[in-house]
Amino acid sequence: MRMSLLFVPTLKEDPQEAEVISHRFMLRAGLIRQLSAGVYTFLPLGWRTLEKIIRIVREEMNRAGGQEILMPAMQPAELWKETGRWDMYGPELVRFQDRRGRDFCLGPTHEEVITDLARREIRSYRQLPLLLYQIQTKFRDEIRPRFGIMRAREFLMKDLYSFDRDVNGLQVSYQKMYEAYCRVFRRCGLEYIAVPAESGIIGGDVSHEFLIIAGSGEERVFICLSCGSATTVEEARCPQCGGVVEEKRGIEVGHIFQLGTKYSEPMKAYFVDRDGKEKPLVMGCYGIGIGRTMAAAIEANHDERGICWPLALAPYEVVVIPVNMKKTKHWEEAWSIYEELSQAGFEVVLDDREESAGYKFAEADLIGFPIHVIVGEKTERNGVVEVKLRKRNERAEVRRTEVCEFLRKIRKELAE
RNA sequence: CGGGGCGUAGCGCAGCCUGGUUAGCGCACACGGUUCGGGACCGUGGUGUCGGCCGUUCAAAUCGGCUCGCCCCGACCA
Incomplete structure (x- = not known):
């Protein structure tokens, strides 16, 4: 699913009626x-x-x-x-x-x-x-x-x-x-x-x-x-x-x-x-x-940032975030990773919106996707993407070619 | 149902006590430009039955009464 098409009306501030x-x-x-x-x-x-x-x-x-x-x-x-x-x-x-x-x-x-x-x-x-x-x-x-x-x-x-x-x-x-x-x-x-x-x-x-x-x-x-x-x-x-x-x-x-x-x-x-x-x-x-x-x-x-869904309950398992939509490389790699993961059976969202990186990160944390795949400068320079695990707040750099395999392992691990 | 709090722009709030210009701020939204790894910035623009009704007054978002809605605390429940 593309984030630009998803109906997810997020709120930056706490609604006054909600305390819990x-x-x-x-x-x-x-x-x-x-x-x-x-x-x-x-x-x-x-x-x-x-x-x-x-x-x-x-x-x-x-x-x-x-x-x-x-x-x-x-x-x-x-x-x-x-x-x-x-x-x-x-x-x-x-x-x-x-x-x-x-x-x-x-x-x-x-x-x-x-x-x-x-x-x-x-x-x-x-x-x-x-x-x-x-x-x-x-x-x-x-x-x-x-x-x-x-x-x-x-x-x-x-x-x-x-x-x-x-x-x-x-x-x-x-x-x-x-x-x-x-x-x-x-x-x-x-x-x-x-x-x-x-x-x-x-x-x-x-x-x-x-x-x-x-x-x-x-x-x-x-x-x-x-x-x-x-x-x-x-x-x-x-x-x-x-x-x-x-x-x-x-x-x-x-x-x-x-x-x-x-x-x-x-x-x-x-x-x-x-x-x-x-x-x-x-x-x-x-x-x-x-x-x-x-x-x-x-x-x-x-x-404090938001939800940390257990894998089994997350609305989607993975979000792919191209850091800068203006850079063709980010966009293309993010799209190809999105396609590849979808093909491999992951439930994945591509954050294809023209928003700043910080905005996308904050929202990804709020919504609580268990796995974040970040496509940015490192991808352009070294051919690696950053994989972040929401709940543990762990990050790893993974070569573009190994992303799918890596996520398979992670998914298995998170499912236990 | 008892006790407390809130209702003003899509959201978060200020203004109310002490009535009086055109009801304001931030975010969001639309357009243009500059940005682009942690909720960016500049400019321009649109947005309101001030929850509702009745009353007081020359004049009510502001004072009084009634009413509706929502939240929190207590007794009951997946």
């Missing part, structure tokens, strides 16, 4: 724009990153045996009355009526809809276990939308629901998801931790939160350095081993629950087991905040 770092950089780097409190548009670069997270999540859900579906955001009140949540959920539930005066809501989560589907379609234990998921926009009229995209009123979420014959089956599904979540966050290049958690309004017995470790995180986590166990409750400091406890801060990006029969009982979602008896489906549900993961990734990976 990820929010500031997302606005400044031209990733998002706000429409209303807690409601955002994703611009091309922001959407690319979001799609990268989605792809990783999707691959890992599929790998764990999940099957993707898409449920409606618009849901009839009747379902919510069956579980009692129409009254329980409160004003956070976005409610409205259709033209005939029938009550509906915009789904903040989908237990009711999926359980309704399950009770209609699952008859026999032979159909179990079943893991269904979707990646979809959720609506929650938050008391107080906050921190930009971090707590939005409209946001993208991956939610998976497991259906099993019994508690043993549920535990197997739960364990699969637990591991899938670990893989998702590891592949995103993020430092994460899983901690036992309260299950809140979703209900159920066992539950874990997945947190991205970031200094600005709202939640405190206590990690035992000897046994590795973690908790969010200060008093419960891993008394079992008595080791040294380290406190860190984290941002909740995922939550998994063992629901049991909390929804299947009231909604009468039964199946016939091997013994011929009717039993309620044993359920679990598993969520990942997609946008939140993006914000958390920035909270955990930035410096």
